[in-house]
Amino acid sequence: MPVYKYRDVSEMEDRTWREPGDPSLFKAISATWDFARRTTRPQFPPGVYKHPSRASAEELCDEWERRNFESFREHRSRR
Amino acid sequence: MDYQKTREVLAAFEREGVTYVIFGAVALNLQGLARATEDLDVFLAPSAENVSRLRRALRSVFDDDPHIDEITAEDLLGDYPAVQYVPPDGDFYIDILTRLGEAFRFEDLESERVDFDGLEVSVTTPATLYRMKRGTVRPRDQGDAERLRLRFGFEDD
Numbered sequence: 001m002p003v004y005k006y007r008d009v010s011e012m013e014d015r016t017w018r019e020p021g022d023p024s025l026f027k028a029i030s031a032t033w034d035f036a037r038r039t040t041r042p043q044f045p046p047g048v049y050k051h052p053s054r055a056s057a058e059e060l061c062d063e064w065e066r067r068n069f070e071s072f073r074e075h076r077s078r079r
Numbered sequence: 080m081d082y083q084k085t086r087e088v089l090a091a092f093e094r095e096g097v098t099y100v101i102f103g104a105v106a107l108n109l110q111g112l113a114r115a116t117e118d119l120d121v122f123l124a125p126s127a128e129n130v131s132r133l134r135r136a137l138r139s140v141f142d143d144d145p146h147i148d149e150i151t152a153e154d155l156l157g158d159y160p161a162v163q164y165v166p167p168d169g170d171f172y173i174d175i176l177t178r179l180g181e182a183f184r185f186e187d188l189e190s191e192r193v194d195f196d197g198l199e200v201s202v203t204t205p206a207t208l209y210r211m212k213r214g215t216v217r218p219r220d221q222g223d224a225e226r227l228r229l230r231f232g233f234e235d236d
Contacts, residue, residue, distance in 0.1 A: 017111045017230055021194035028113035030082040036115035037080065037170065044117075046169045048149040050159035054179050057161040058217070061118070 041075075042068045080105075080116055080171050084140075088119065088173065089200045091136035098124035099133075100190040102203045102211055103174070107223055109193050109202050111230070114223075118163075118172050122203075124185045125177040127152035133175070141166045150175065183211065205231050 006012050018025040044064050051057040085105065092099055101109065103120030123129055130152040137147045144167055155162060155177045165172040178184050193202045203211070205227055212224040213235070227233060 016113070018113070020109060020111050022111075025109075025111060025113065026196045029108045032113045032115055033080040033082050033085075036117075042117050042170060044165045044169050044172050046144075046146065046165045046167050048146050049163040049165075050149075050154050051161040051163070052158055054161050054176065057163055057174060060163065065117075 040068065040072055043071070080119070084171070085119055086195055086198060088136070088140050089195060090198055091140050092121075092133070093198065093200070095132045095136040095139070097132045097136055098126075098129050098185075100185070100188050100201045100203055102188070102208060104223070106202045106208050107227075109195055109200070110205050110208065112226060118174050120174045120176070122176050122179075122183075122185055122188055123155065125156050127156065130155055137164065137173075179211070182214070206233065209233050 004012075004015055018028065042064075049057070049060060051060070089101070100122045101120065102122055103118070104114060104116035105119050108114060108116070123133060130150065134147050134150055137150070138144070141147065147164070150162055150164060155175065160176060160178045162175045163172050164175065189204045189207045190201045191204055192199045194200075209224055209227040209231070212220045212227065215221065215224075
């Protein structure tokens with residue numbers, strides 16, 4: 001893996017972007033999603049949830065995220 | 080998120096002729112920035128026939144999950160423009176929107192066809208993604224908006 005050097009932290013951001021459709025982008029997406037899935041093991045209650053607004057949907061997502069985080073911490077503390 | 084499952088869902092949308100646009104984190108990924116996410120956000124053209132196509136597409140991927148029948152045009156075109164579907168495995172979910180407050184309707188979204196590992200899908204343009212994310216209050220979305228601004232040189236209106 002090559003080493004990249006920067007004069008400023010703000011220049012580093014550009015390295016993480018790839019061109020749409022670039023095979024290296026798909027590899028990066030797949031690896032990132034897979035790593036996140038294996039480490040956090042998120043679980044959501046199956047079904048359909050209806051909301052009058054996006055904000056209401058986001059509230060439920062936040063609640064799921066909170067529960068998943070607690071479960072992740074519990075799992076880690078048992079190891 | 081399961082990379083293959085997400086691609087499979089989008090392939091089913093294409094096969095069934097669903098009129099949709101991906102926005103949110105998956106759009107950000109396909110526009111060039113790989114980052115973790117737990118959901119697929121799709122904006123749906125608001126018609127009963129399109130919702131019907133969406134159900135057909137989801138049934139073909141999730142083994143006729145009976146919950147899919149609860150996704151109705153009556154809701155999505157009526158009082159519930161935001162519907163979340165969590166498939167039986169429960170390891171990711173799909174956010175389905177037909178409008179986003181007063182700010183965005185399907186016809187307001189600029190989109191383009193983008194390659195997803197050999198599959199052409201409809202994705203919001205970076206400029207639209209930026210407009211959608213910059214006005215939100217969640218720190219994660221604000222971070223995405225800032226990354227888009229730096230990458231594409233967007234200026235606020």
